[in-house]
Amino acid sequence: MLVGATASAQQDDPRWTRATQHMQQGAPAAALPDLEALVRAYPAEVTYRLELALALFRLERDRRAAYHFKQAQGARLSAQRAAAVRDYLARIDARKRVHLRFSIAAVPASNAGKRTSANSVTAAGLTIPLEDDQRAQSATGLEIAGGVTWLPRLTPRLQASLSLDTLIRHYDEKPLRELHLTGRAGLRFALRDSTFIEGGVLAGRQFLGEDAYADRRGVYGAYLTPLGGRAYGRLGVQHYRETYLDFTGATGDRTLVDAAVNYALGPRTLLRFSGYVQRTDARSDLQSGWKQGVSAGMTYAFDGGLVTLADLSLARDKRDGVGAITGVARRDITLGVSAQAYHSTIRVGPFTPVLKLGWEDNRSNREINSYSNTSISIGLRSVF
Incomplete structure (x- = not known):
């Protein structure tokens, strides 16, 4: 005991x-x-x-x-x-060595491609009709996420850190299909109990519609530490170059700083807070700019085994360049709300069935970039 x-x-x-x-x-x-x-x-x-x-x-x-x-x-x-x-x-x-993670879910969405619901857009005084494949359409996809992290110990306080993560979104409609691969290799050093610094190199590739779309190469670092007796914090930074194979105007350097805090309010309640700032310097001013976002969430365990999660997020995208046709620099505000639930007594092998509801609304000063999407995710994942 x-x-x-x-x-x-x-x-x-x-x-x-x-x-x-x-x-x-x-x-x-x-x-x-x-x-x-x-x-x-x-x-x-x-x-x-x-x-x-x-x-x-x-x-x-x-x-x-x-x-x-x-x-x-x-x-x-x-x-x-x-x-x-x-x-x-x-x-x-x-004694950490290997971590495995996997999830699979069916995801019906009202606007899987995150496209405008407008029939036409107005630019430079002209009304431009949109084709069906440029407008919001519902679709049901299969989302698979998995990863592995290996932490071999080099000295009592130093570990190597090697990880590979993948995310697959598969739809019948080929343009909606996505594949993301990300690998990291670095070192993790224990400053004291439960406090670490880590850093290394990262590389990734993104596929859209089954064709290679973008490559990512860069470095990362992070600091993780307890905050008092109930909370844990993380501060991270990434700097990488993203190279787009066809959309070359978006090729450029990105710097991302993010922070997160988890606070155990009680044995059954966990609060989550996070935020980020990203600067993009791309070849085109239309793709350069700042992104910021914040989120807050809560996990609550009910008597009997039901566990619920709720999250709220707000993000902003502010571009540098003024469009030649629209005459404005793009400004977006995105609001997201999600709720999840699972029951700890219900298992399928090592996995737990999870139900997730999500809603996202993006308001842009460019009508073609405004959209709203509602989704339901029904799947299996390893909760811990």
Whole structure:
């Protein structure tokens, strides 16, 4: 049992008695079903969550263990418990090696291509009719995302970091198909427990409609650290050159700075905040400019196992160049809202079914760039 852990509620639950007996006998796998059931039934009871995290740690299921340890930090932990949690998180960081992630979902969308719903646009006093393939159309796609990260240890405080990520969006309509590949290679150094700096090189390629569209080459860096006893922060920077194979005016350098904070408000509630600023210097002033964005979200676990997530985002795109036909420099404001839900008792092998609803609205001073899109995602993914 985790140091200082005594259940403050539901102490006579037979599942708790069985689980603690299994843990004391060195059988965390046998304790796991009862501990998972207790956390689903009583997500605010921190003792159950801590014991589940400990069982997962002993089984070397580190990503799930770290998740529950961090959620437990949202409670009012005693000094003894808080120190034990920090120690376990440091031990998890020290033995990290390989992370795998995968998700697959069917995504019906009202405007999959994110195109204007207008029948025509006006420029330089002229009304220009739009073809059907230039206007908003509904479509249903299959979205597959996956990745692997390998963190071989070089010294007690230094790790190599190698990762590969892919995102596939497949539609019957060929112009809507996308494939993104991104690889990174770098180093990760532990400054102290749970605080890291990392950096390296990155490379990627994007395909549209099954044809190569753009290449990316650059460098990245990040700083990750706890912020008090309940929060974790990340500050990142990327600088890369994006080369477009046909759309050469967009070729140029991009610099991106982003920050994120996760705050455990309580054992069942997690708050998320993030923001970014990006500067683009492309060959064409029409493609150069600034992008900024902020987002806020919350995860909440209900009694019984239902987990919900809600997010709100706001972004701005401000271009440098004035269009010869429109006579204006492009200005876009994008608002996004999403909600997700899954039930921790429902599994398909190692994956959890997830339902996601999304809405995005882009308002531009160029009518052809304004759009609205509503989507539903029904799929499977590894939650932890």
